[in-house]
Amino acid sequence: MQVAAIFKTFLGSFSWSMFQWFYSGGEHCGFQSFPMFGLDLYKRRFFFDFSPSFVGLGMIVPHVVNFGLLFGAITSWGILFPFLDSKRGQWYHTDSTTTLNGANGYKIFIGITMIITEGIFNFIKLLSVSSIDYYKKSQENDSGKIKYMLTSPSLNYDDRKRLEVLAGNQIPLFLPVAGYIGCAIICSVAIPWIFHHVTFYHMALLFVILPIFTFCNTYGTGLTDWSVAQTYARFLLFIIAALIAKPGAIIASLAVCGVAVAALNVSSQAMQDLKTGYMTLTNPRAVVAGHIYGVLIGSIINPCIFLAFEANAKDTAPIGSKDSGYPCPSASIYRAIALLGKRGLDQLPDHCITFCLVTFLITLAVETLRLVSQKNDWKLQNFIPCITAIALPYLTGPYYSIDMTLGSVLLIIWGQMNRQSAELLSSAVAAGLICGDGIWALPSSILSIFNVHPPICMKFLASGKQVHIVDSFVNTLGTR
Incomplete structure (x- = not known):
């Protein structure tokens, strides 16, 4: 039943994505820019973009996260930003x-x-809890696995087998530590050789503090299924630019930021794959080995893919430029952050630091309330929103939060109608929705490489004078 559900939703999602492609022949065209809530809210990025991936993701992510995303979208783009x-x-x-x-x-x-406040708070909390737990287990001379199984008689056979596979095939601690130190040494030598504005000390400092941000990003990804590696990398970008604060600081900080993004993304993805391996009874060592092979192969394939897109780009609009078919709109933001770090905080708009301070205190209060409610087992803990989920719409816009909230609503309705069916098939349906939409990206990219573009642009206008102006213009096109 689960396999059948995956194939049905996969075909439906793939077909729908292909259908949408025909109407996306231009900027802000197609169903991805459907102003379901009206044009005024559309200007505030409140719209449903008919994305099967985000709807499926919303069926997997906890409800408190999805509704946290919606809350963050309303408070940011609906209240604060106006x-x-x-x-x-x-x-x-x-x-x-x-x-x-x-x-x-x-x-x-x-x-x-x-995001930074919640990440650091959870890092300190879990580091303290883990240290206390490790001390207690060392006193009891017990690995914890057998004790957990004995004290959990309700644990079913599948979960017991998962624990046995996970705990019985652990990777020796010295291997990842040695690998990290080796990568740090290689990068600390190679990156300054490529980018002369970066010094060995900058890279050494990065690799000293990177594990803290890596842990925070991995923890947040586990909660929301959404990596915020770029956010932590922007913070590091700002710090490095402020630390150098001289000619070459922008290039140096951008280079360090690129290394940070790669490390943060790989670590969070590795943890996601280990979670999947736990559910599918996959040997953790095989998962890590697969990651190593993937990185080695990707280091060869990815430059080739970039060269293919570069060869297809126009000479007048190279890759990354505003008029290119492959723009890089975030590049200007990263450069602006580096420039700000070099010049100092006095370049920020008025009261920006005050807003950040208030945000810090609110985040700290919410996280403290969650910690106290969990410790006292209050029912309130199930309704405290995830701060990272609230923060995401501030950075990316609210459109996908509507899709993910819809996924939660559909799952709640499904569970009310048939709880057993929802528990059995919801993950399979979500996987099919995500995979179908994701796979369509491959043929659409191939079509783009061969200059095959969508034939239709579907846009929406407010009624009245604008419609007559557009009609008049369209009628003149037909006479030529």
Whole structure:
């Protein structure tokens, strides 16, 4: 039944994604920009983009995370950002999205503050709990696995086997430690050789503090199934640029940021795959070996793919430029953060630091409340939102939060109608939705390489004078 559900939803998701492609022949065209809640809310990025991937993801992610995303979308793009827009000309004087001395500074730094605060808080909490637990187990001379099984008689056969496979095939601690030190040494020598503005000491500092951010990102990914590696990398980018604060600081900080993004993404993805391996009774050593093979193969394939896209790009619009078919809109944001770090915090808009301080205190209060409620087993703990989930819409926009909330709503309705069916098939249905939509990216990319573009652009206009103007223009096209 699960296999049949996967194939049915996979075919449906793939077919729907292919159907949508025909109407996306231009910027902001197609069902991905469907103003379901009206054009005014569409301008605030509140719209349903008919993405099977996000709907499926919403069926997997806990409800508290999905509703946290929706709450973050409403408080940011529905309340806070419109208020900040009203302060244009008083607190800041630019509308540019490529700098941080305008409204963009509030959006990015408030989101970063929430994510960094929650990550560090959980790092300290789990480090303390793990240290105490390790001390107790060392006193009892017990690995913890047998004791856990004996004290959990309700544990079923499948979970017992999963524990046996996971605990019986652990990777010796010295291997990852040695591998990390080896990679740190190689990068500390190779990166300064490629980018002369980066020194050995910059890379050494990065690899000293990187495990803390890696842990925080992996923990957040486990909660939300969403990696915020770019957010931590932006913070490190700012720190390195401020630390250097001289000519070459921008290039050096961007290079260090690239290394951080790669490390953070690989670690969070590895933890996700280990979780999947736990559920499928896969040997953890095989999962790690697969990752190593994948990195080695990817280091060869990925440059080839980049060269293929570069060869297909126009000479007048190289890859990454605004007019290119393969733009890189985030590049200007990263450069703006590096420039801000080099020049100092006085470049931020008025009251930005105050907003960040208030955000820090609110995040700290929420995390403390969650910790106390968990310790006292209050029912309130199930309703405390995830701060990282709230922060994501601040950085990316609210559109996907609507899709994921819809996934939660569908799962709740399904569970009310047939709880057994929902528990058995919901994961399979979600996997089919995600895979079908994801697989369509491959043929669409191939079509793009061969200059085969969608034939239709579907857009939406407000009724009235605009419609007559567009009709008049379209009629002139037919006479040529």
